[in-house]
Amino acid sequence: MTAPDGPRRERRTIGVLARQTGCHVETIRFYERIGLLAPPPRTQGGHRVFDDSHARRLVFVRRCRELGFSLDDVRGLLGLVDTGDVTCAEVKALTVHHRDAVRHRIEDLRRMEGVLTDLVQMCAGGTAPDCAIIETLFEPHR
Amino acid sequence: MTAPDGPRRERRTIGVLARQTGCHVETIRFYERIGLLAPPPRTQGGHRVFDDSHARRLVFVRRCRELGFSLDDVRGLLGLVDTGDVTCAEVKALTVHHRDAVRHRIEDLRRMEGVLTDLVQMCAGGTAPDCAIIETLFEPHR
DNA sequence: TCTACAATCCGTAGTCGCTACAGGATCAAG
DNA sequence: CTTGATCCTGTAGCGACTACGGATTGTAGA
Incomplete structure (x- = not known):
């Protein structure tokens, strides 16, 4: 055997x-x-x-x-698993925290997308040398 | 004077x-x-x-x-401005392309957020050593 | 005018998460 | 035993900064 x-x-x-x-x-x-x-x-x-x-x-x-977890996050999660010390609460906290960061990032990108769409719409797209997009980008914030 | x-x-x-x-x-x-x-x-x-x-x-x-434009994009836009060769069409194309990339990124992040939210909800969050999130993450894709 | 201290200078190295080499060694099939 | 795919190590590069160290300059108050 x-x-x-x-x-x-x-x-x-x-x-x-x-x-x-x-x-x-x-x-x-x-x-x-x-x-x-x-x-x-x-x-x-x-x-x-x-x-x-x-x-x-x-x-x-x-x-x-x-x-989207960072390698440091992954290291942390694996550390919990390895020590056997892992509790749901810890893992959940890490996950919630990361999800919130992802949500935050989505909000940022949405704002960008909105502005970019505005820019695209204000631009005729012809061969004119004066471009509304460029003009706008030279203006300070908002 | x-x-x-x-x-x-x-x-x-x-x-x-x-x-x-x-x-x-x-x-x-x-x-x-x-x-x-x-x-x-x-x-x-x-x-x-x-x-x-x-x-x-x-x-x-x-x-x-x-x-969210890359420094290379910015270099390109400034190049157009500097040469005076800038046309609306070019700038618009670059902007549209970038906006589409941003939209794509938002979609990716939304998918992540969905999965993360699912994970958070399936986890009791107590002191139990067996964590549903960890279990799930050990499962292959999807 | 002297002195203190903030601001600036330059160059280099570190961050994150890989990716791409170069120049070899090893493995499995025929 | 040869071929060719796969593997090895080590280093350097990417993007977009950020942080440092050690020296110099600029300026406001006494």
């Missing part, structure tokens, strides 16, 4: 991991370098060998990044 | 210009270094002396930045 390991601990090269997670190879190495991912074991020749736990962790990082 | 110059060509130090335009002193020097603003004349001791034309141009840059 040799241990049948199964697909639970599947080994993969960095390239395969990259394809599975949608990360670039360079990004994975970068995450390892900055301490976001633990250094995986290597082959005799020095190639990294990743297993499911690495894949899981990388997926987590990637999902967080897709949601 | 000495030329009364008037307030039209008011001279100012970099600090005063910064206060007038809302830019940091370092940013003004930075803009000069990358060729966005022309090098102003100096005092004997080497301090920069700015006049109204510099102020006008810096206001333009600042307004563009507030609207």
Whole structure:
């Protein structure tokens, strides 16, 4: 009865991991370098060998990044997970805080979009050398 | 009858210009270094002396930045202004293109915000060590 | 006129989150 | 055993600033 390991601990090269997670190879190495991912074991020749736990962790990082969390936020979340100290309240607070920042950013962009639309509308778009957009941009704030 | 110059060509130090335009002193020097603003004349001791034309141009840059234009975009717009070759059509095209990029960015952020709000709502926020947010973030995409 | 101190000078390095090389070594298939 | 894909390390670059250190200059008050 040799241990049948199964697909639970599947080994993969960095390239395969990259394809599975949608990360670039360079990004994975970068995450390892900055301490976001633990250094995986290597082959005799020095190639990294990743297993499911690495894949899981990388997926987590990637999902967080897709949601706009900073790498520092991700580090914090992973820290909570790693120590086992994680409580819903902490995670929720971090998430709420980030969501509020995202909302704030949306508001900023909306204001920009409004002004840009105004500018576009006040511009005839012809070959005239005097452009209302340019004129307006030379005016101080608001 | 000495030329009364008037307030039209008011001279100012970099600090005063910064206060007038809302830019940091370092940013003004930075803009000069990358060729966005022309090098102003100096005092004997080497301090920069700015006049109204510099102020006008810096206001333009600042307004563009507030609207999210890249420094390269600003360079382009200023280039058009400088050559006198500026036509409404060109400026409008650049502005429309940028507005579309801003809209795109808003859509991205809105999607993030939606997911973040979902996450926040699925989390009880108590002291439980199992957190639904964390669980979800370990799941692959979507 | 002297002195104190604010403001300015320059150059370099750091921020964030990657991305793009260069110049090699290793691995798997045929 | 050769080929060619993949991997390795290290460094430099991006955008748009920001922050520093150490020196110099400008100016207002005594």
